[in-house]
Amino acid sequence: MTSTDVTAEAEDSGPSGYAAARLRLLTEGARSGPPRRAALAELTDDWLAGLFTAGAEGLRGVSLVAVGGYGRGELSPRSDLDLLLLHDGGDAARIAALADRIWYPVWDLGLALDHSVRTPAEARKTAGEDLKVQLGLLDARHIAGDLGLTAGLRTAVLADWRNQAPKRLPELQELCTERAERQGELQYLLEPDLKEARGGLRDATALRAVAASWLADAPREGLDDARRRLLDVRDALHLATGRATDRLALQEQDQVAAELGLLDADTLLRQVYEAARVISYASDVTWREVGRVLRSRAVRPRLRSMLGGGKPTAERSPLAEGVVEQDGEVVLARAARPDRDPVLPLRAAAAAAQAGLPLSLHAVRRMAAGVRPLPTPWPAEAREQLVTLLGSGHPTVEVWEALEAEGLITRLIPDWERVRCRPQRNAVHIWTVDRHLIETAVRASEFTRRVSRPDLLLVAALLHDIGKGWPGDHSVAGEIIARDVASRIGFDRDDVAVLATLVRHHLLLVETATRRDLEDPATVRSVAEAVGSQGTLELLHALTEADALATGPAAWSSWRGSLVADLVKRVSAVLSGGELEDPEAAAPTAEQERLAIEAIATGSPVLSLRAQTEVPSEEASGEPEPLGVELLIAVPDQPGVLPAVSGVLAVHRLTVRTAELRALQLPDGVEGSVLLLDWRVAAEYGSLPQAARLRADLVRALDGTLDIASRLAERDAAYPRRRGVVAPPPRVSVHPAASRLATVIEVRAQDAPGLLFRIGRALEDAGVRVRSAHVSTLGANAVDAFYVTGPEGAPLPGTEAAAVARKLEETLRG
Structure with a gap:
């Protein structure tokens, strides 16, 4: 049945016809995604237009307007209908009666309705007082009645929004931040709220509002696809549960995955996380640009007066070879040549993380478009810059995400693709596999004073769970991958062996300490044999704690820490021959x-x-x-x-x-x-x-x-x-x-x-x-x-x- 057939059925049979046509549309297996949402919006438009026309005969200066998600045509099976009955202040009794003629049939069908009756002036006044109302009106779409009245309101609301953008956009950003603090980050949650969590549909709508202000715009690439994917998942969730819910609960994920034709719930979550990551990154870049524009608007008049009316030039401060700071971001120097400098992405990332500054979107995209692959093995500088990036603490996360958003991480470390956005269906883990690896490096950076080879600690933190993208024991698979990655990065044979040992045995200390009798000499001896040296034991102890702390609050405690420390002390006694030796005087050249x-x-x-x-x-x-x-x-x-x-x-x-x-x-x-x-x-x-x-x-x-x-x-x-x-x-x-x-x-x-x-x-x-x-x-x-x-x-x-x-x-x- 085509959308035209469905609409005709609805028109012929009134409310009951609309309900039947709606049910047929939603249960038609071949129709899904944007076509179904568009068809559902069209069906609903035609039904409501019929209700409006029947009740507004002879009444002028009135229109029916869809706002919010319905205005965007994003109707999921259980979505609310957001409607505005707009009028020019004419016959109040006739307008009230018309509203009843429209609202009651909607309620009779059990559909959720968010409705209002206002003049254009009242709508603009309410929008000025309530940011959420103003955001809804930005997506206003005419359904029936006086088209000029709707168009006038749209024009006025958009003009108001653009004029008030310097004041309203900071309010919108604050709303987004508060919501993120309440709901968490969609890209990491096991039971995410597709709408309210950070990186969800609310944030995608906020980005549309920023673009409508003409003050700044979001990175476009991949954003529409990410929004569509989340809407598709919400559609399937509504159908699977029969409820108007946005929370993707664990017990419903398999059914939702099946509804979408996906392999399993993990595949579903990974797609959700990938979409959320695109929206979150676009939000970070966009709000940073909004802040930059607003700051420049505030400062520009004063600078122009100081410079005699000339245009101020942003100061550029060098951070590293080919890398400078400008206007609170890390950008490429004018003489930088990504096509001739394969280390540039790592050097820029390390400089940004060390300075606690974001990498500019333009710089990352320029490097992604033009940089040559690193040779194998990597140059020493590339290896050092990677270690610097990993050891920079929490700023590493934002910089790493910027590189990953443009595909640079998987170019540097191809094995990263298997762990990227990979969910961990475990209540102990609060992160996806890839974010857990970065968080472990962040934690490990706090322990670099405890080890003689902080570079090996940081790289081991990055790679310790790299085997989770493969079948079987991830530690065994990870050891093989770590050897390959470490050799490509340019570590020598001895360092490669240490890194492989750390990845293979990254769970050894905590599992032995909590599951074995430490008074049994065989227990300590087996750990000593697996570790092999005092230096490796030192690294493994720090990695164990960093890994646990990066897993979640339930993975580490003072009790676990004391047990691991006791085991390390006993193993160290067995490996006590690893102290530094006297330096030998070499013959001069x-x-x-x-x-x-x-x-x-x-x-x-x-x-x-x-x-x-x-x-x-x-x-x-x-x-x-x-x-x-x-x-x-x-x-x-x-x-x-x-x-x-x-x-x-x-x-x-x-x-x-x-x-x-x-x-x-x-x-x-x-x-x-x-x-x-x-x-x-x-x-x-x-x-x-x-x-x-x-x-x-x-x-x-x-x-x-x-x-x-x-x-x-x-x-x-x-x-x-x-x-x-x-x-x-x-x-x-x-x-x-x-x-x-x-x-x-x-x-x-x-x-x-x-x-x-x-x-x-x-x-x-x-x-x-x-x-x-x-x-x-x-x-x-x-x-x-x-x-x-x-x-x-x-x-x-x-x-x-x-x-x-x-x-x-x-x-x-x-």
């Missing part, structure tokens, strides 16, 4: 020896800069990988070398990736003592300074004529560093058994310009001698070990070492 002899001869620092590359591993193929620039410095042994060198590098905006400082054994016949610094550095942005400038500043720093602390303070005051991440506090610890020749002080802290300078100066002020230093930057985390002695060259007494560590930690916290 010819270049190092040449620099050392020149430094002795001249009595001043000598340095060289050269590109550093990494030879591909046996498994990898292709060209050697650039690692940055190697900076070799030979300095006659004297106090203050570490803070002087690190301070000069900070002044020149050089980032230290790795660093070693040690005393160099000179050849026979050469008198004197030389400190050798072998560091890998990279420009924070821009090009590297000339070696001659570095050397000149280093000479001044060592003789005291260059006040590094003041220079750094002046720069920070002039260009305050935007950092949206609340990093965990620094941690300084003493490892008394790590060396027989020196005291090992380990520092774990958030990497920042001047960090190594502050550490070096604090150690100098403490009166200790740095015998050697081993510095590494893993993403946004610095993990530095300093082998220090007293003035006589002996290890520090225990109390003195503890005091030095305590003082250093206080300095870094300050």
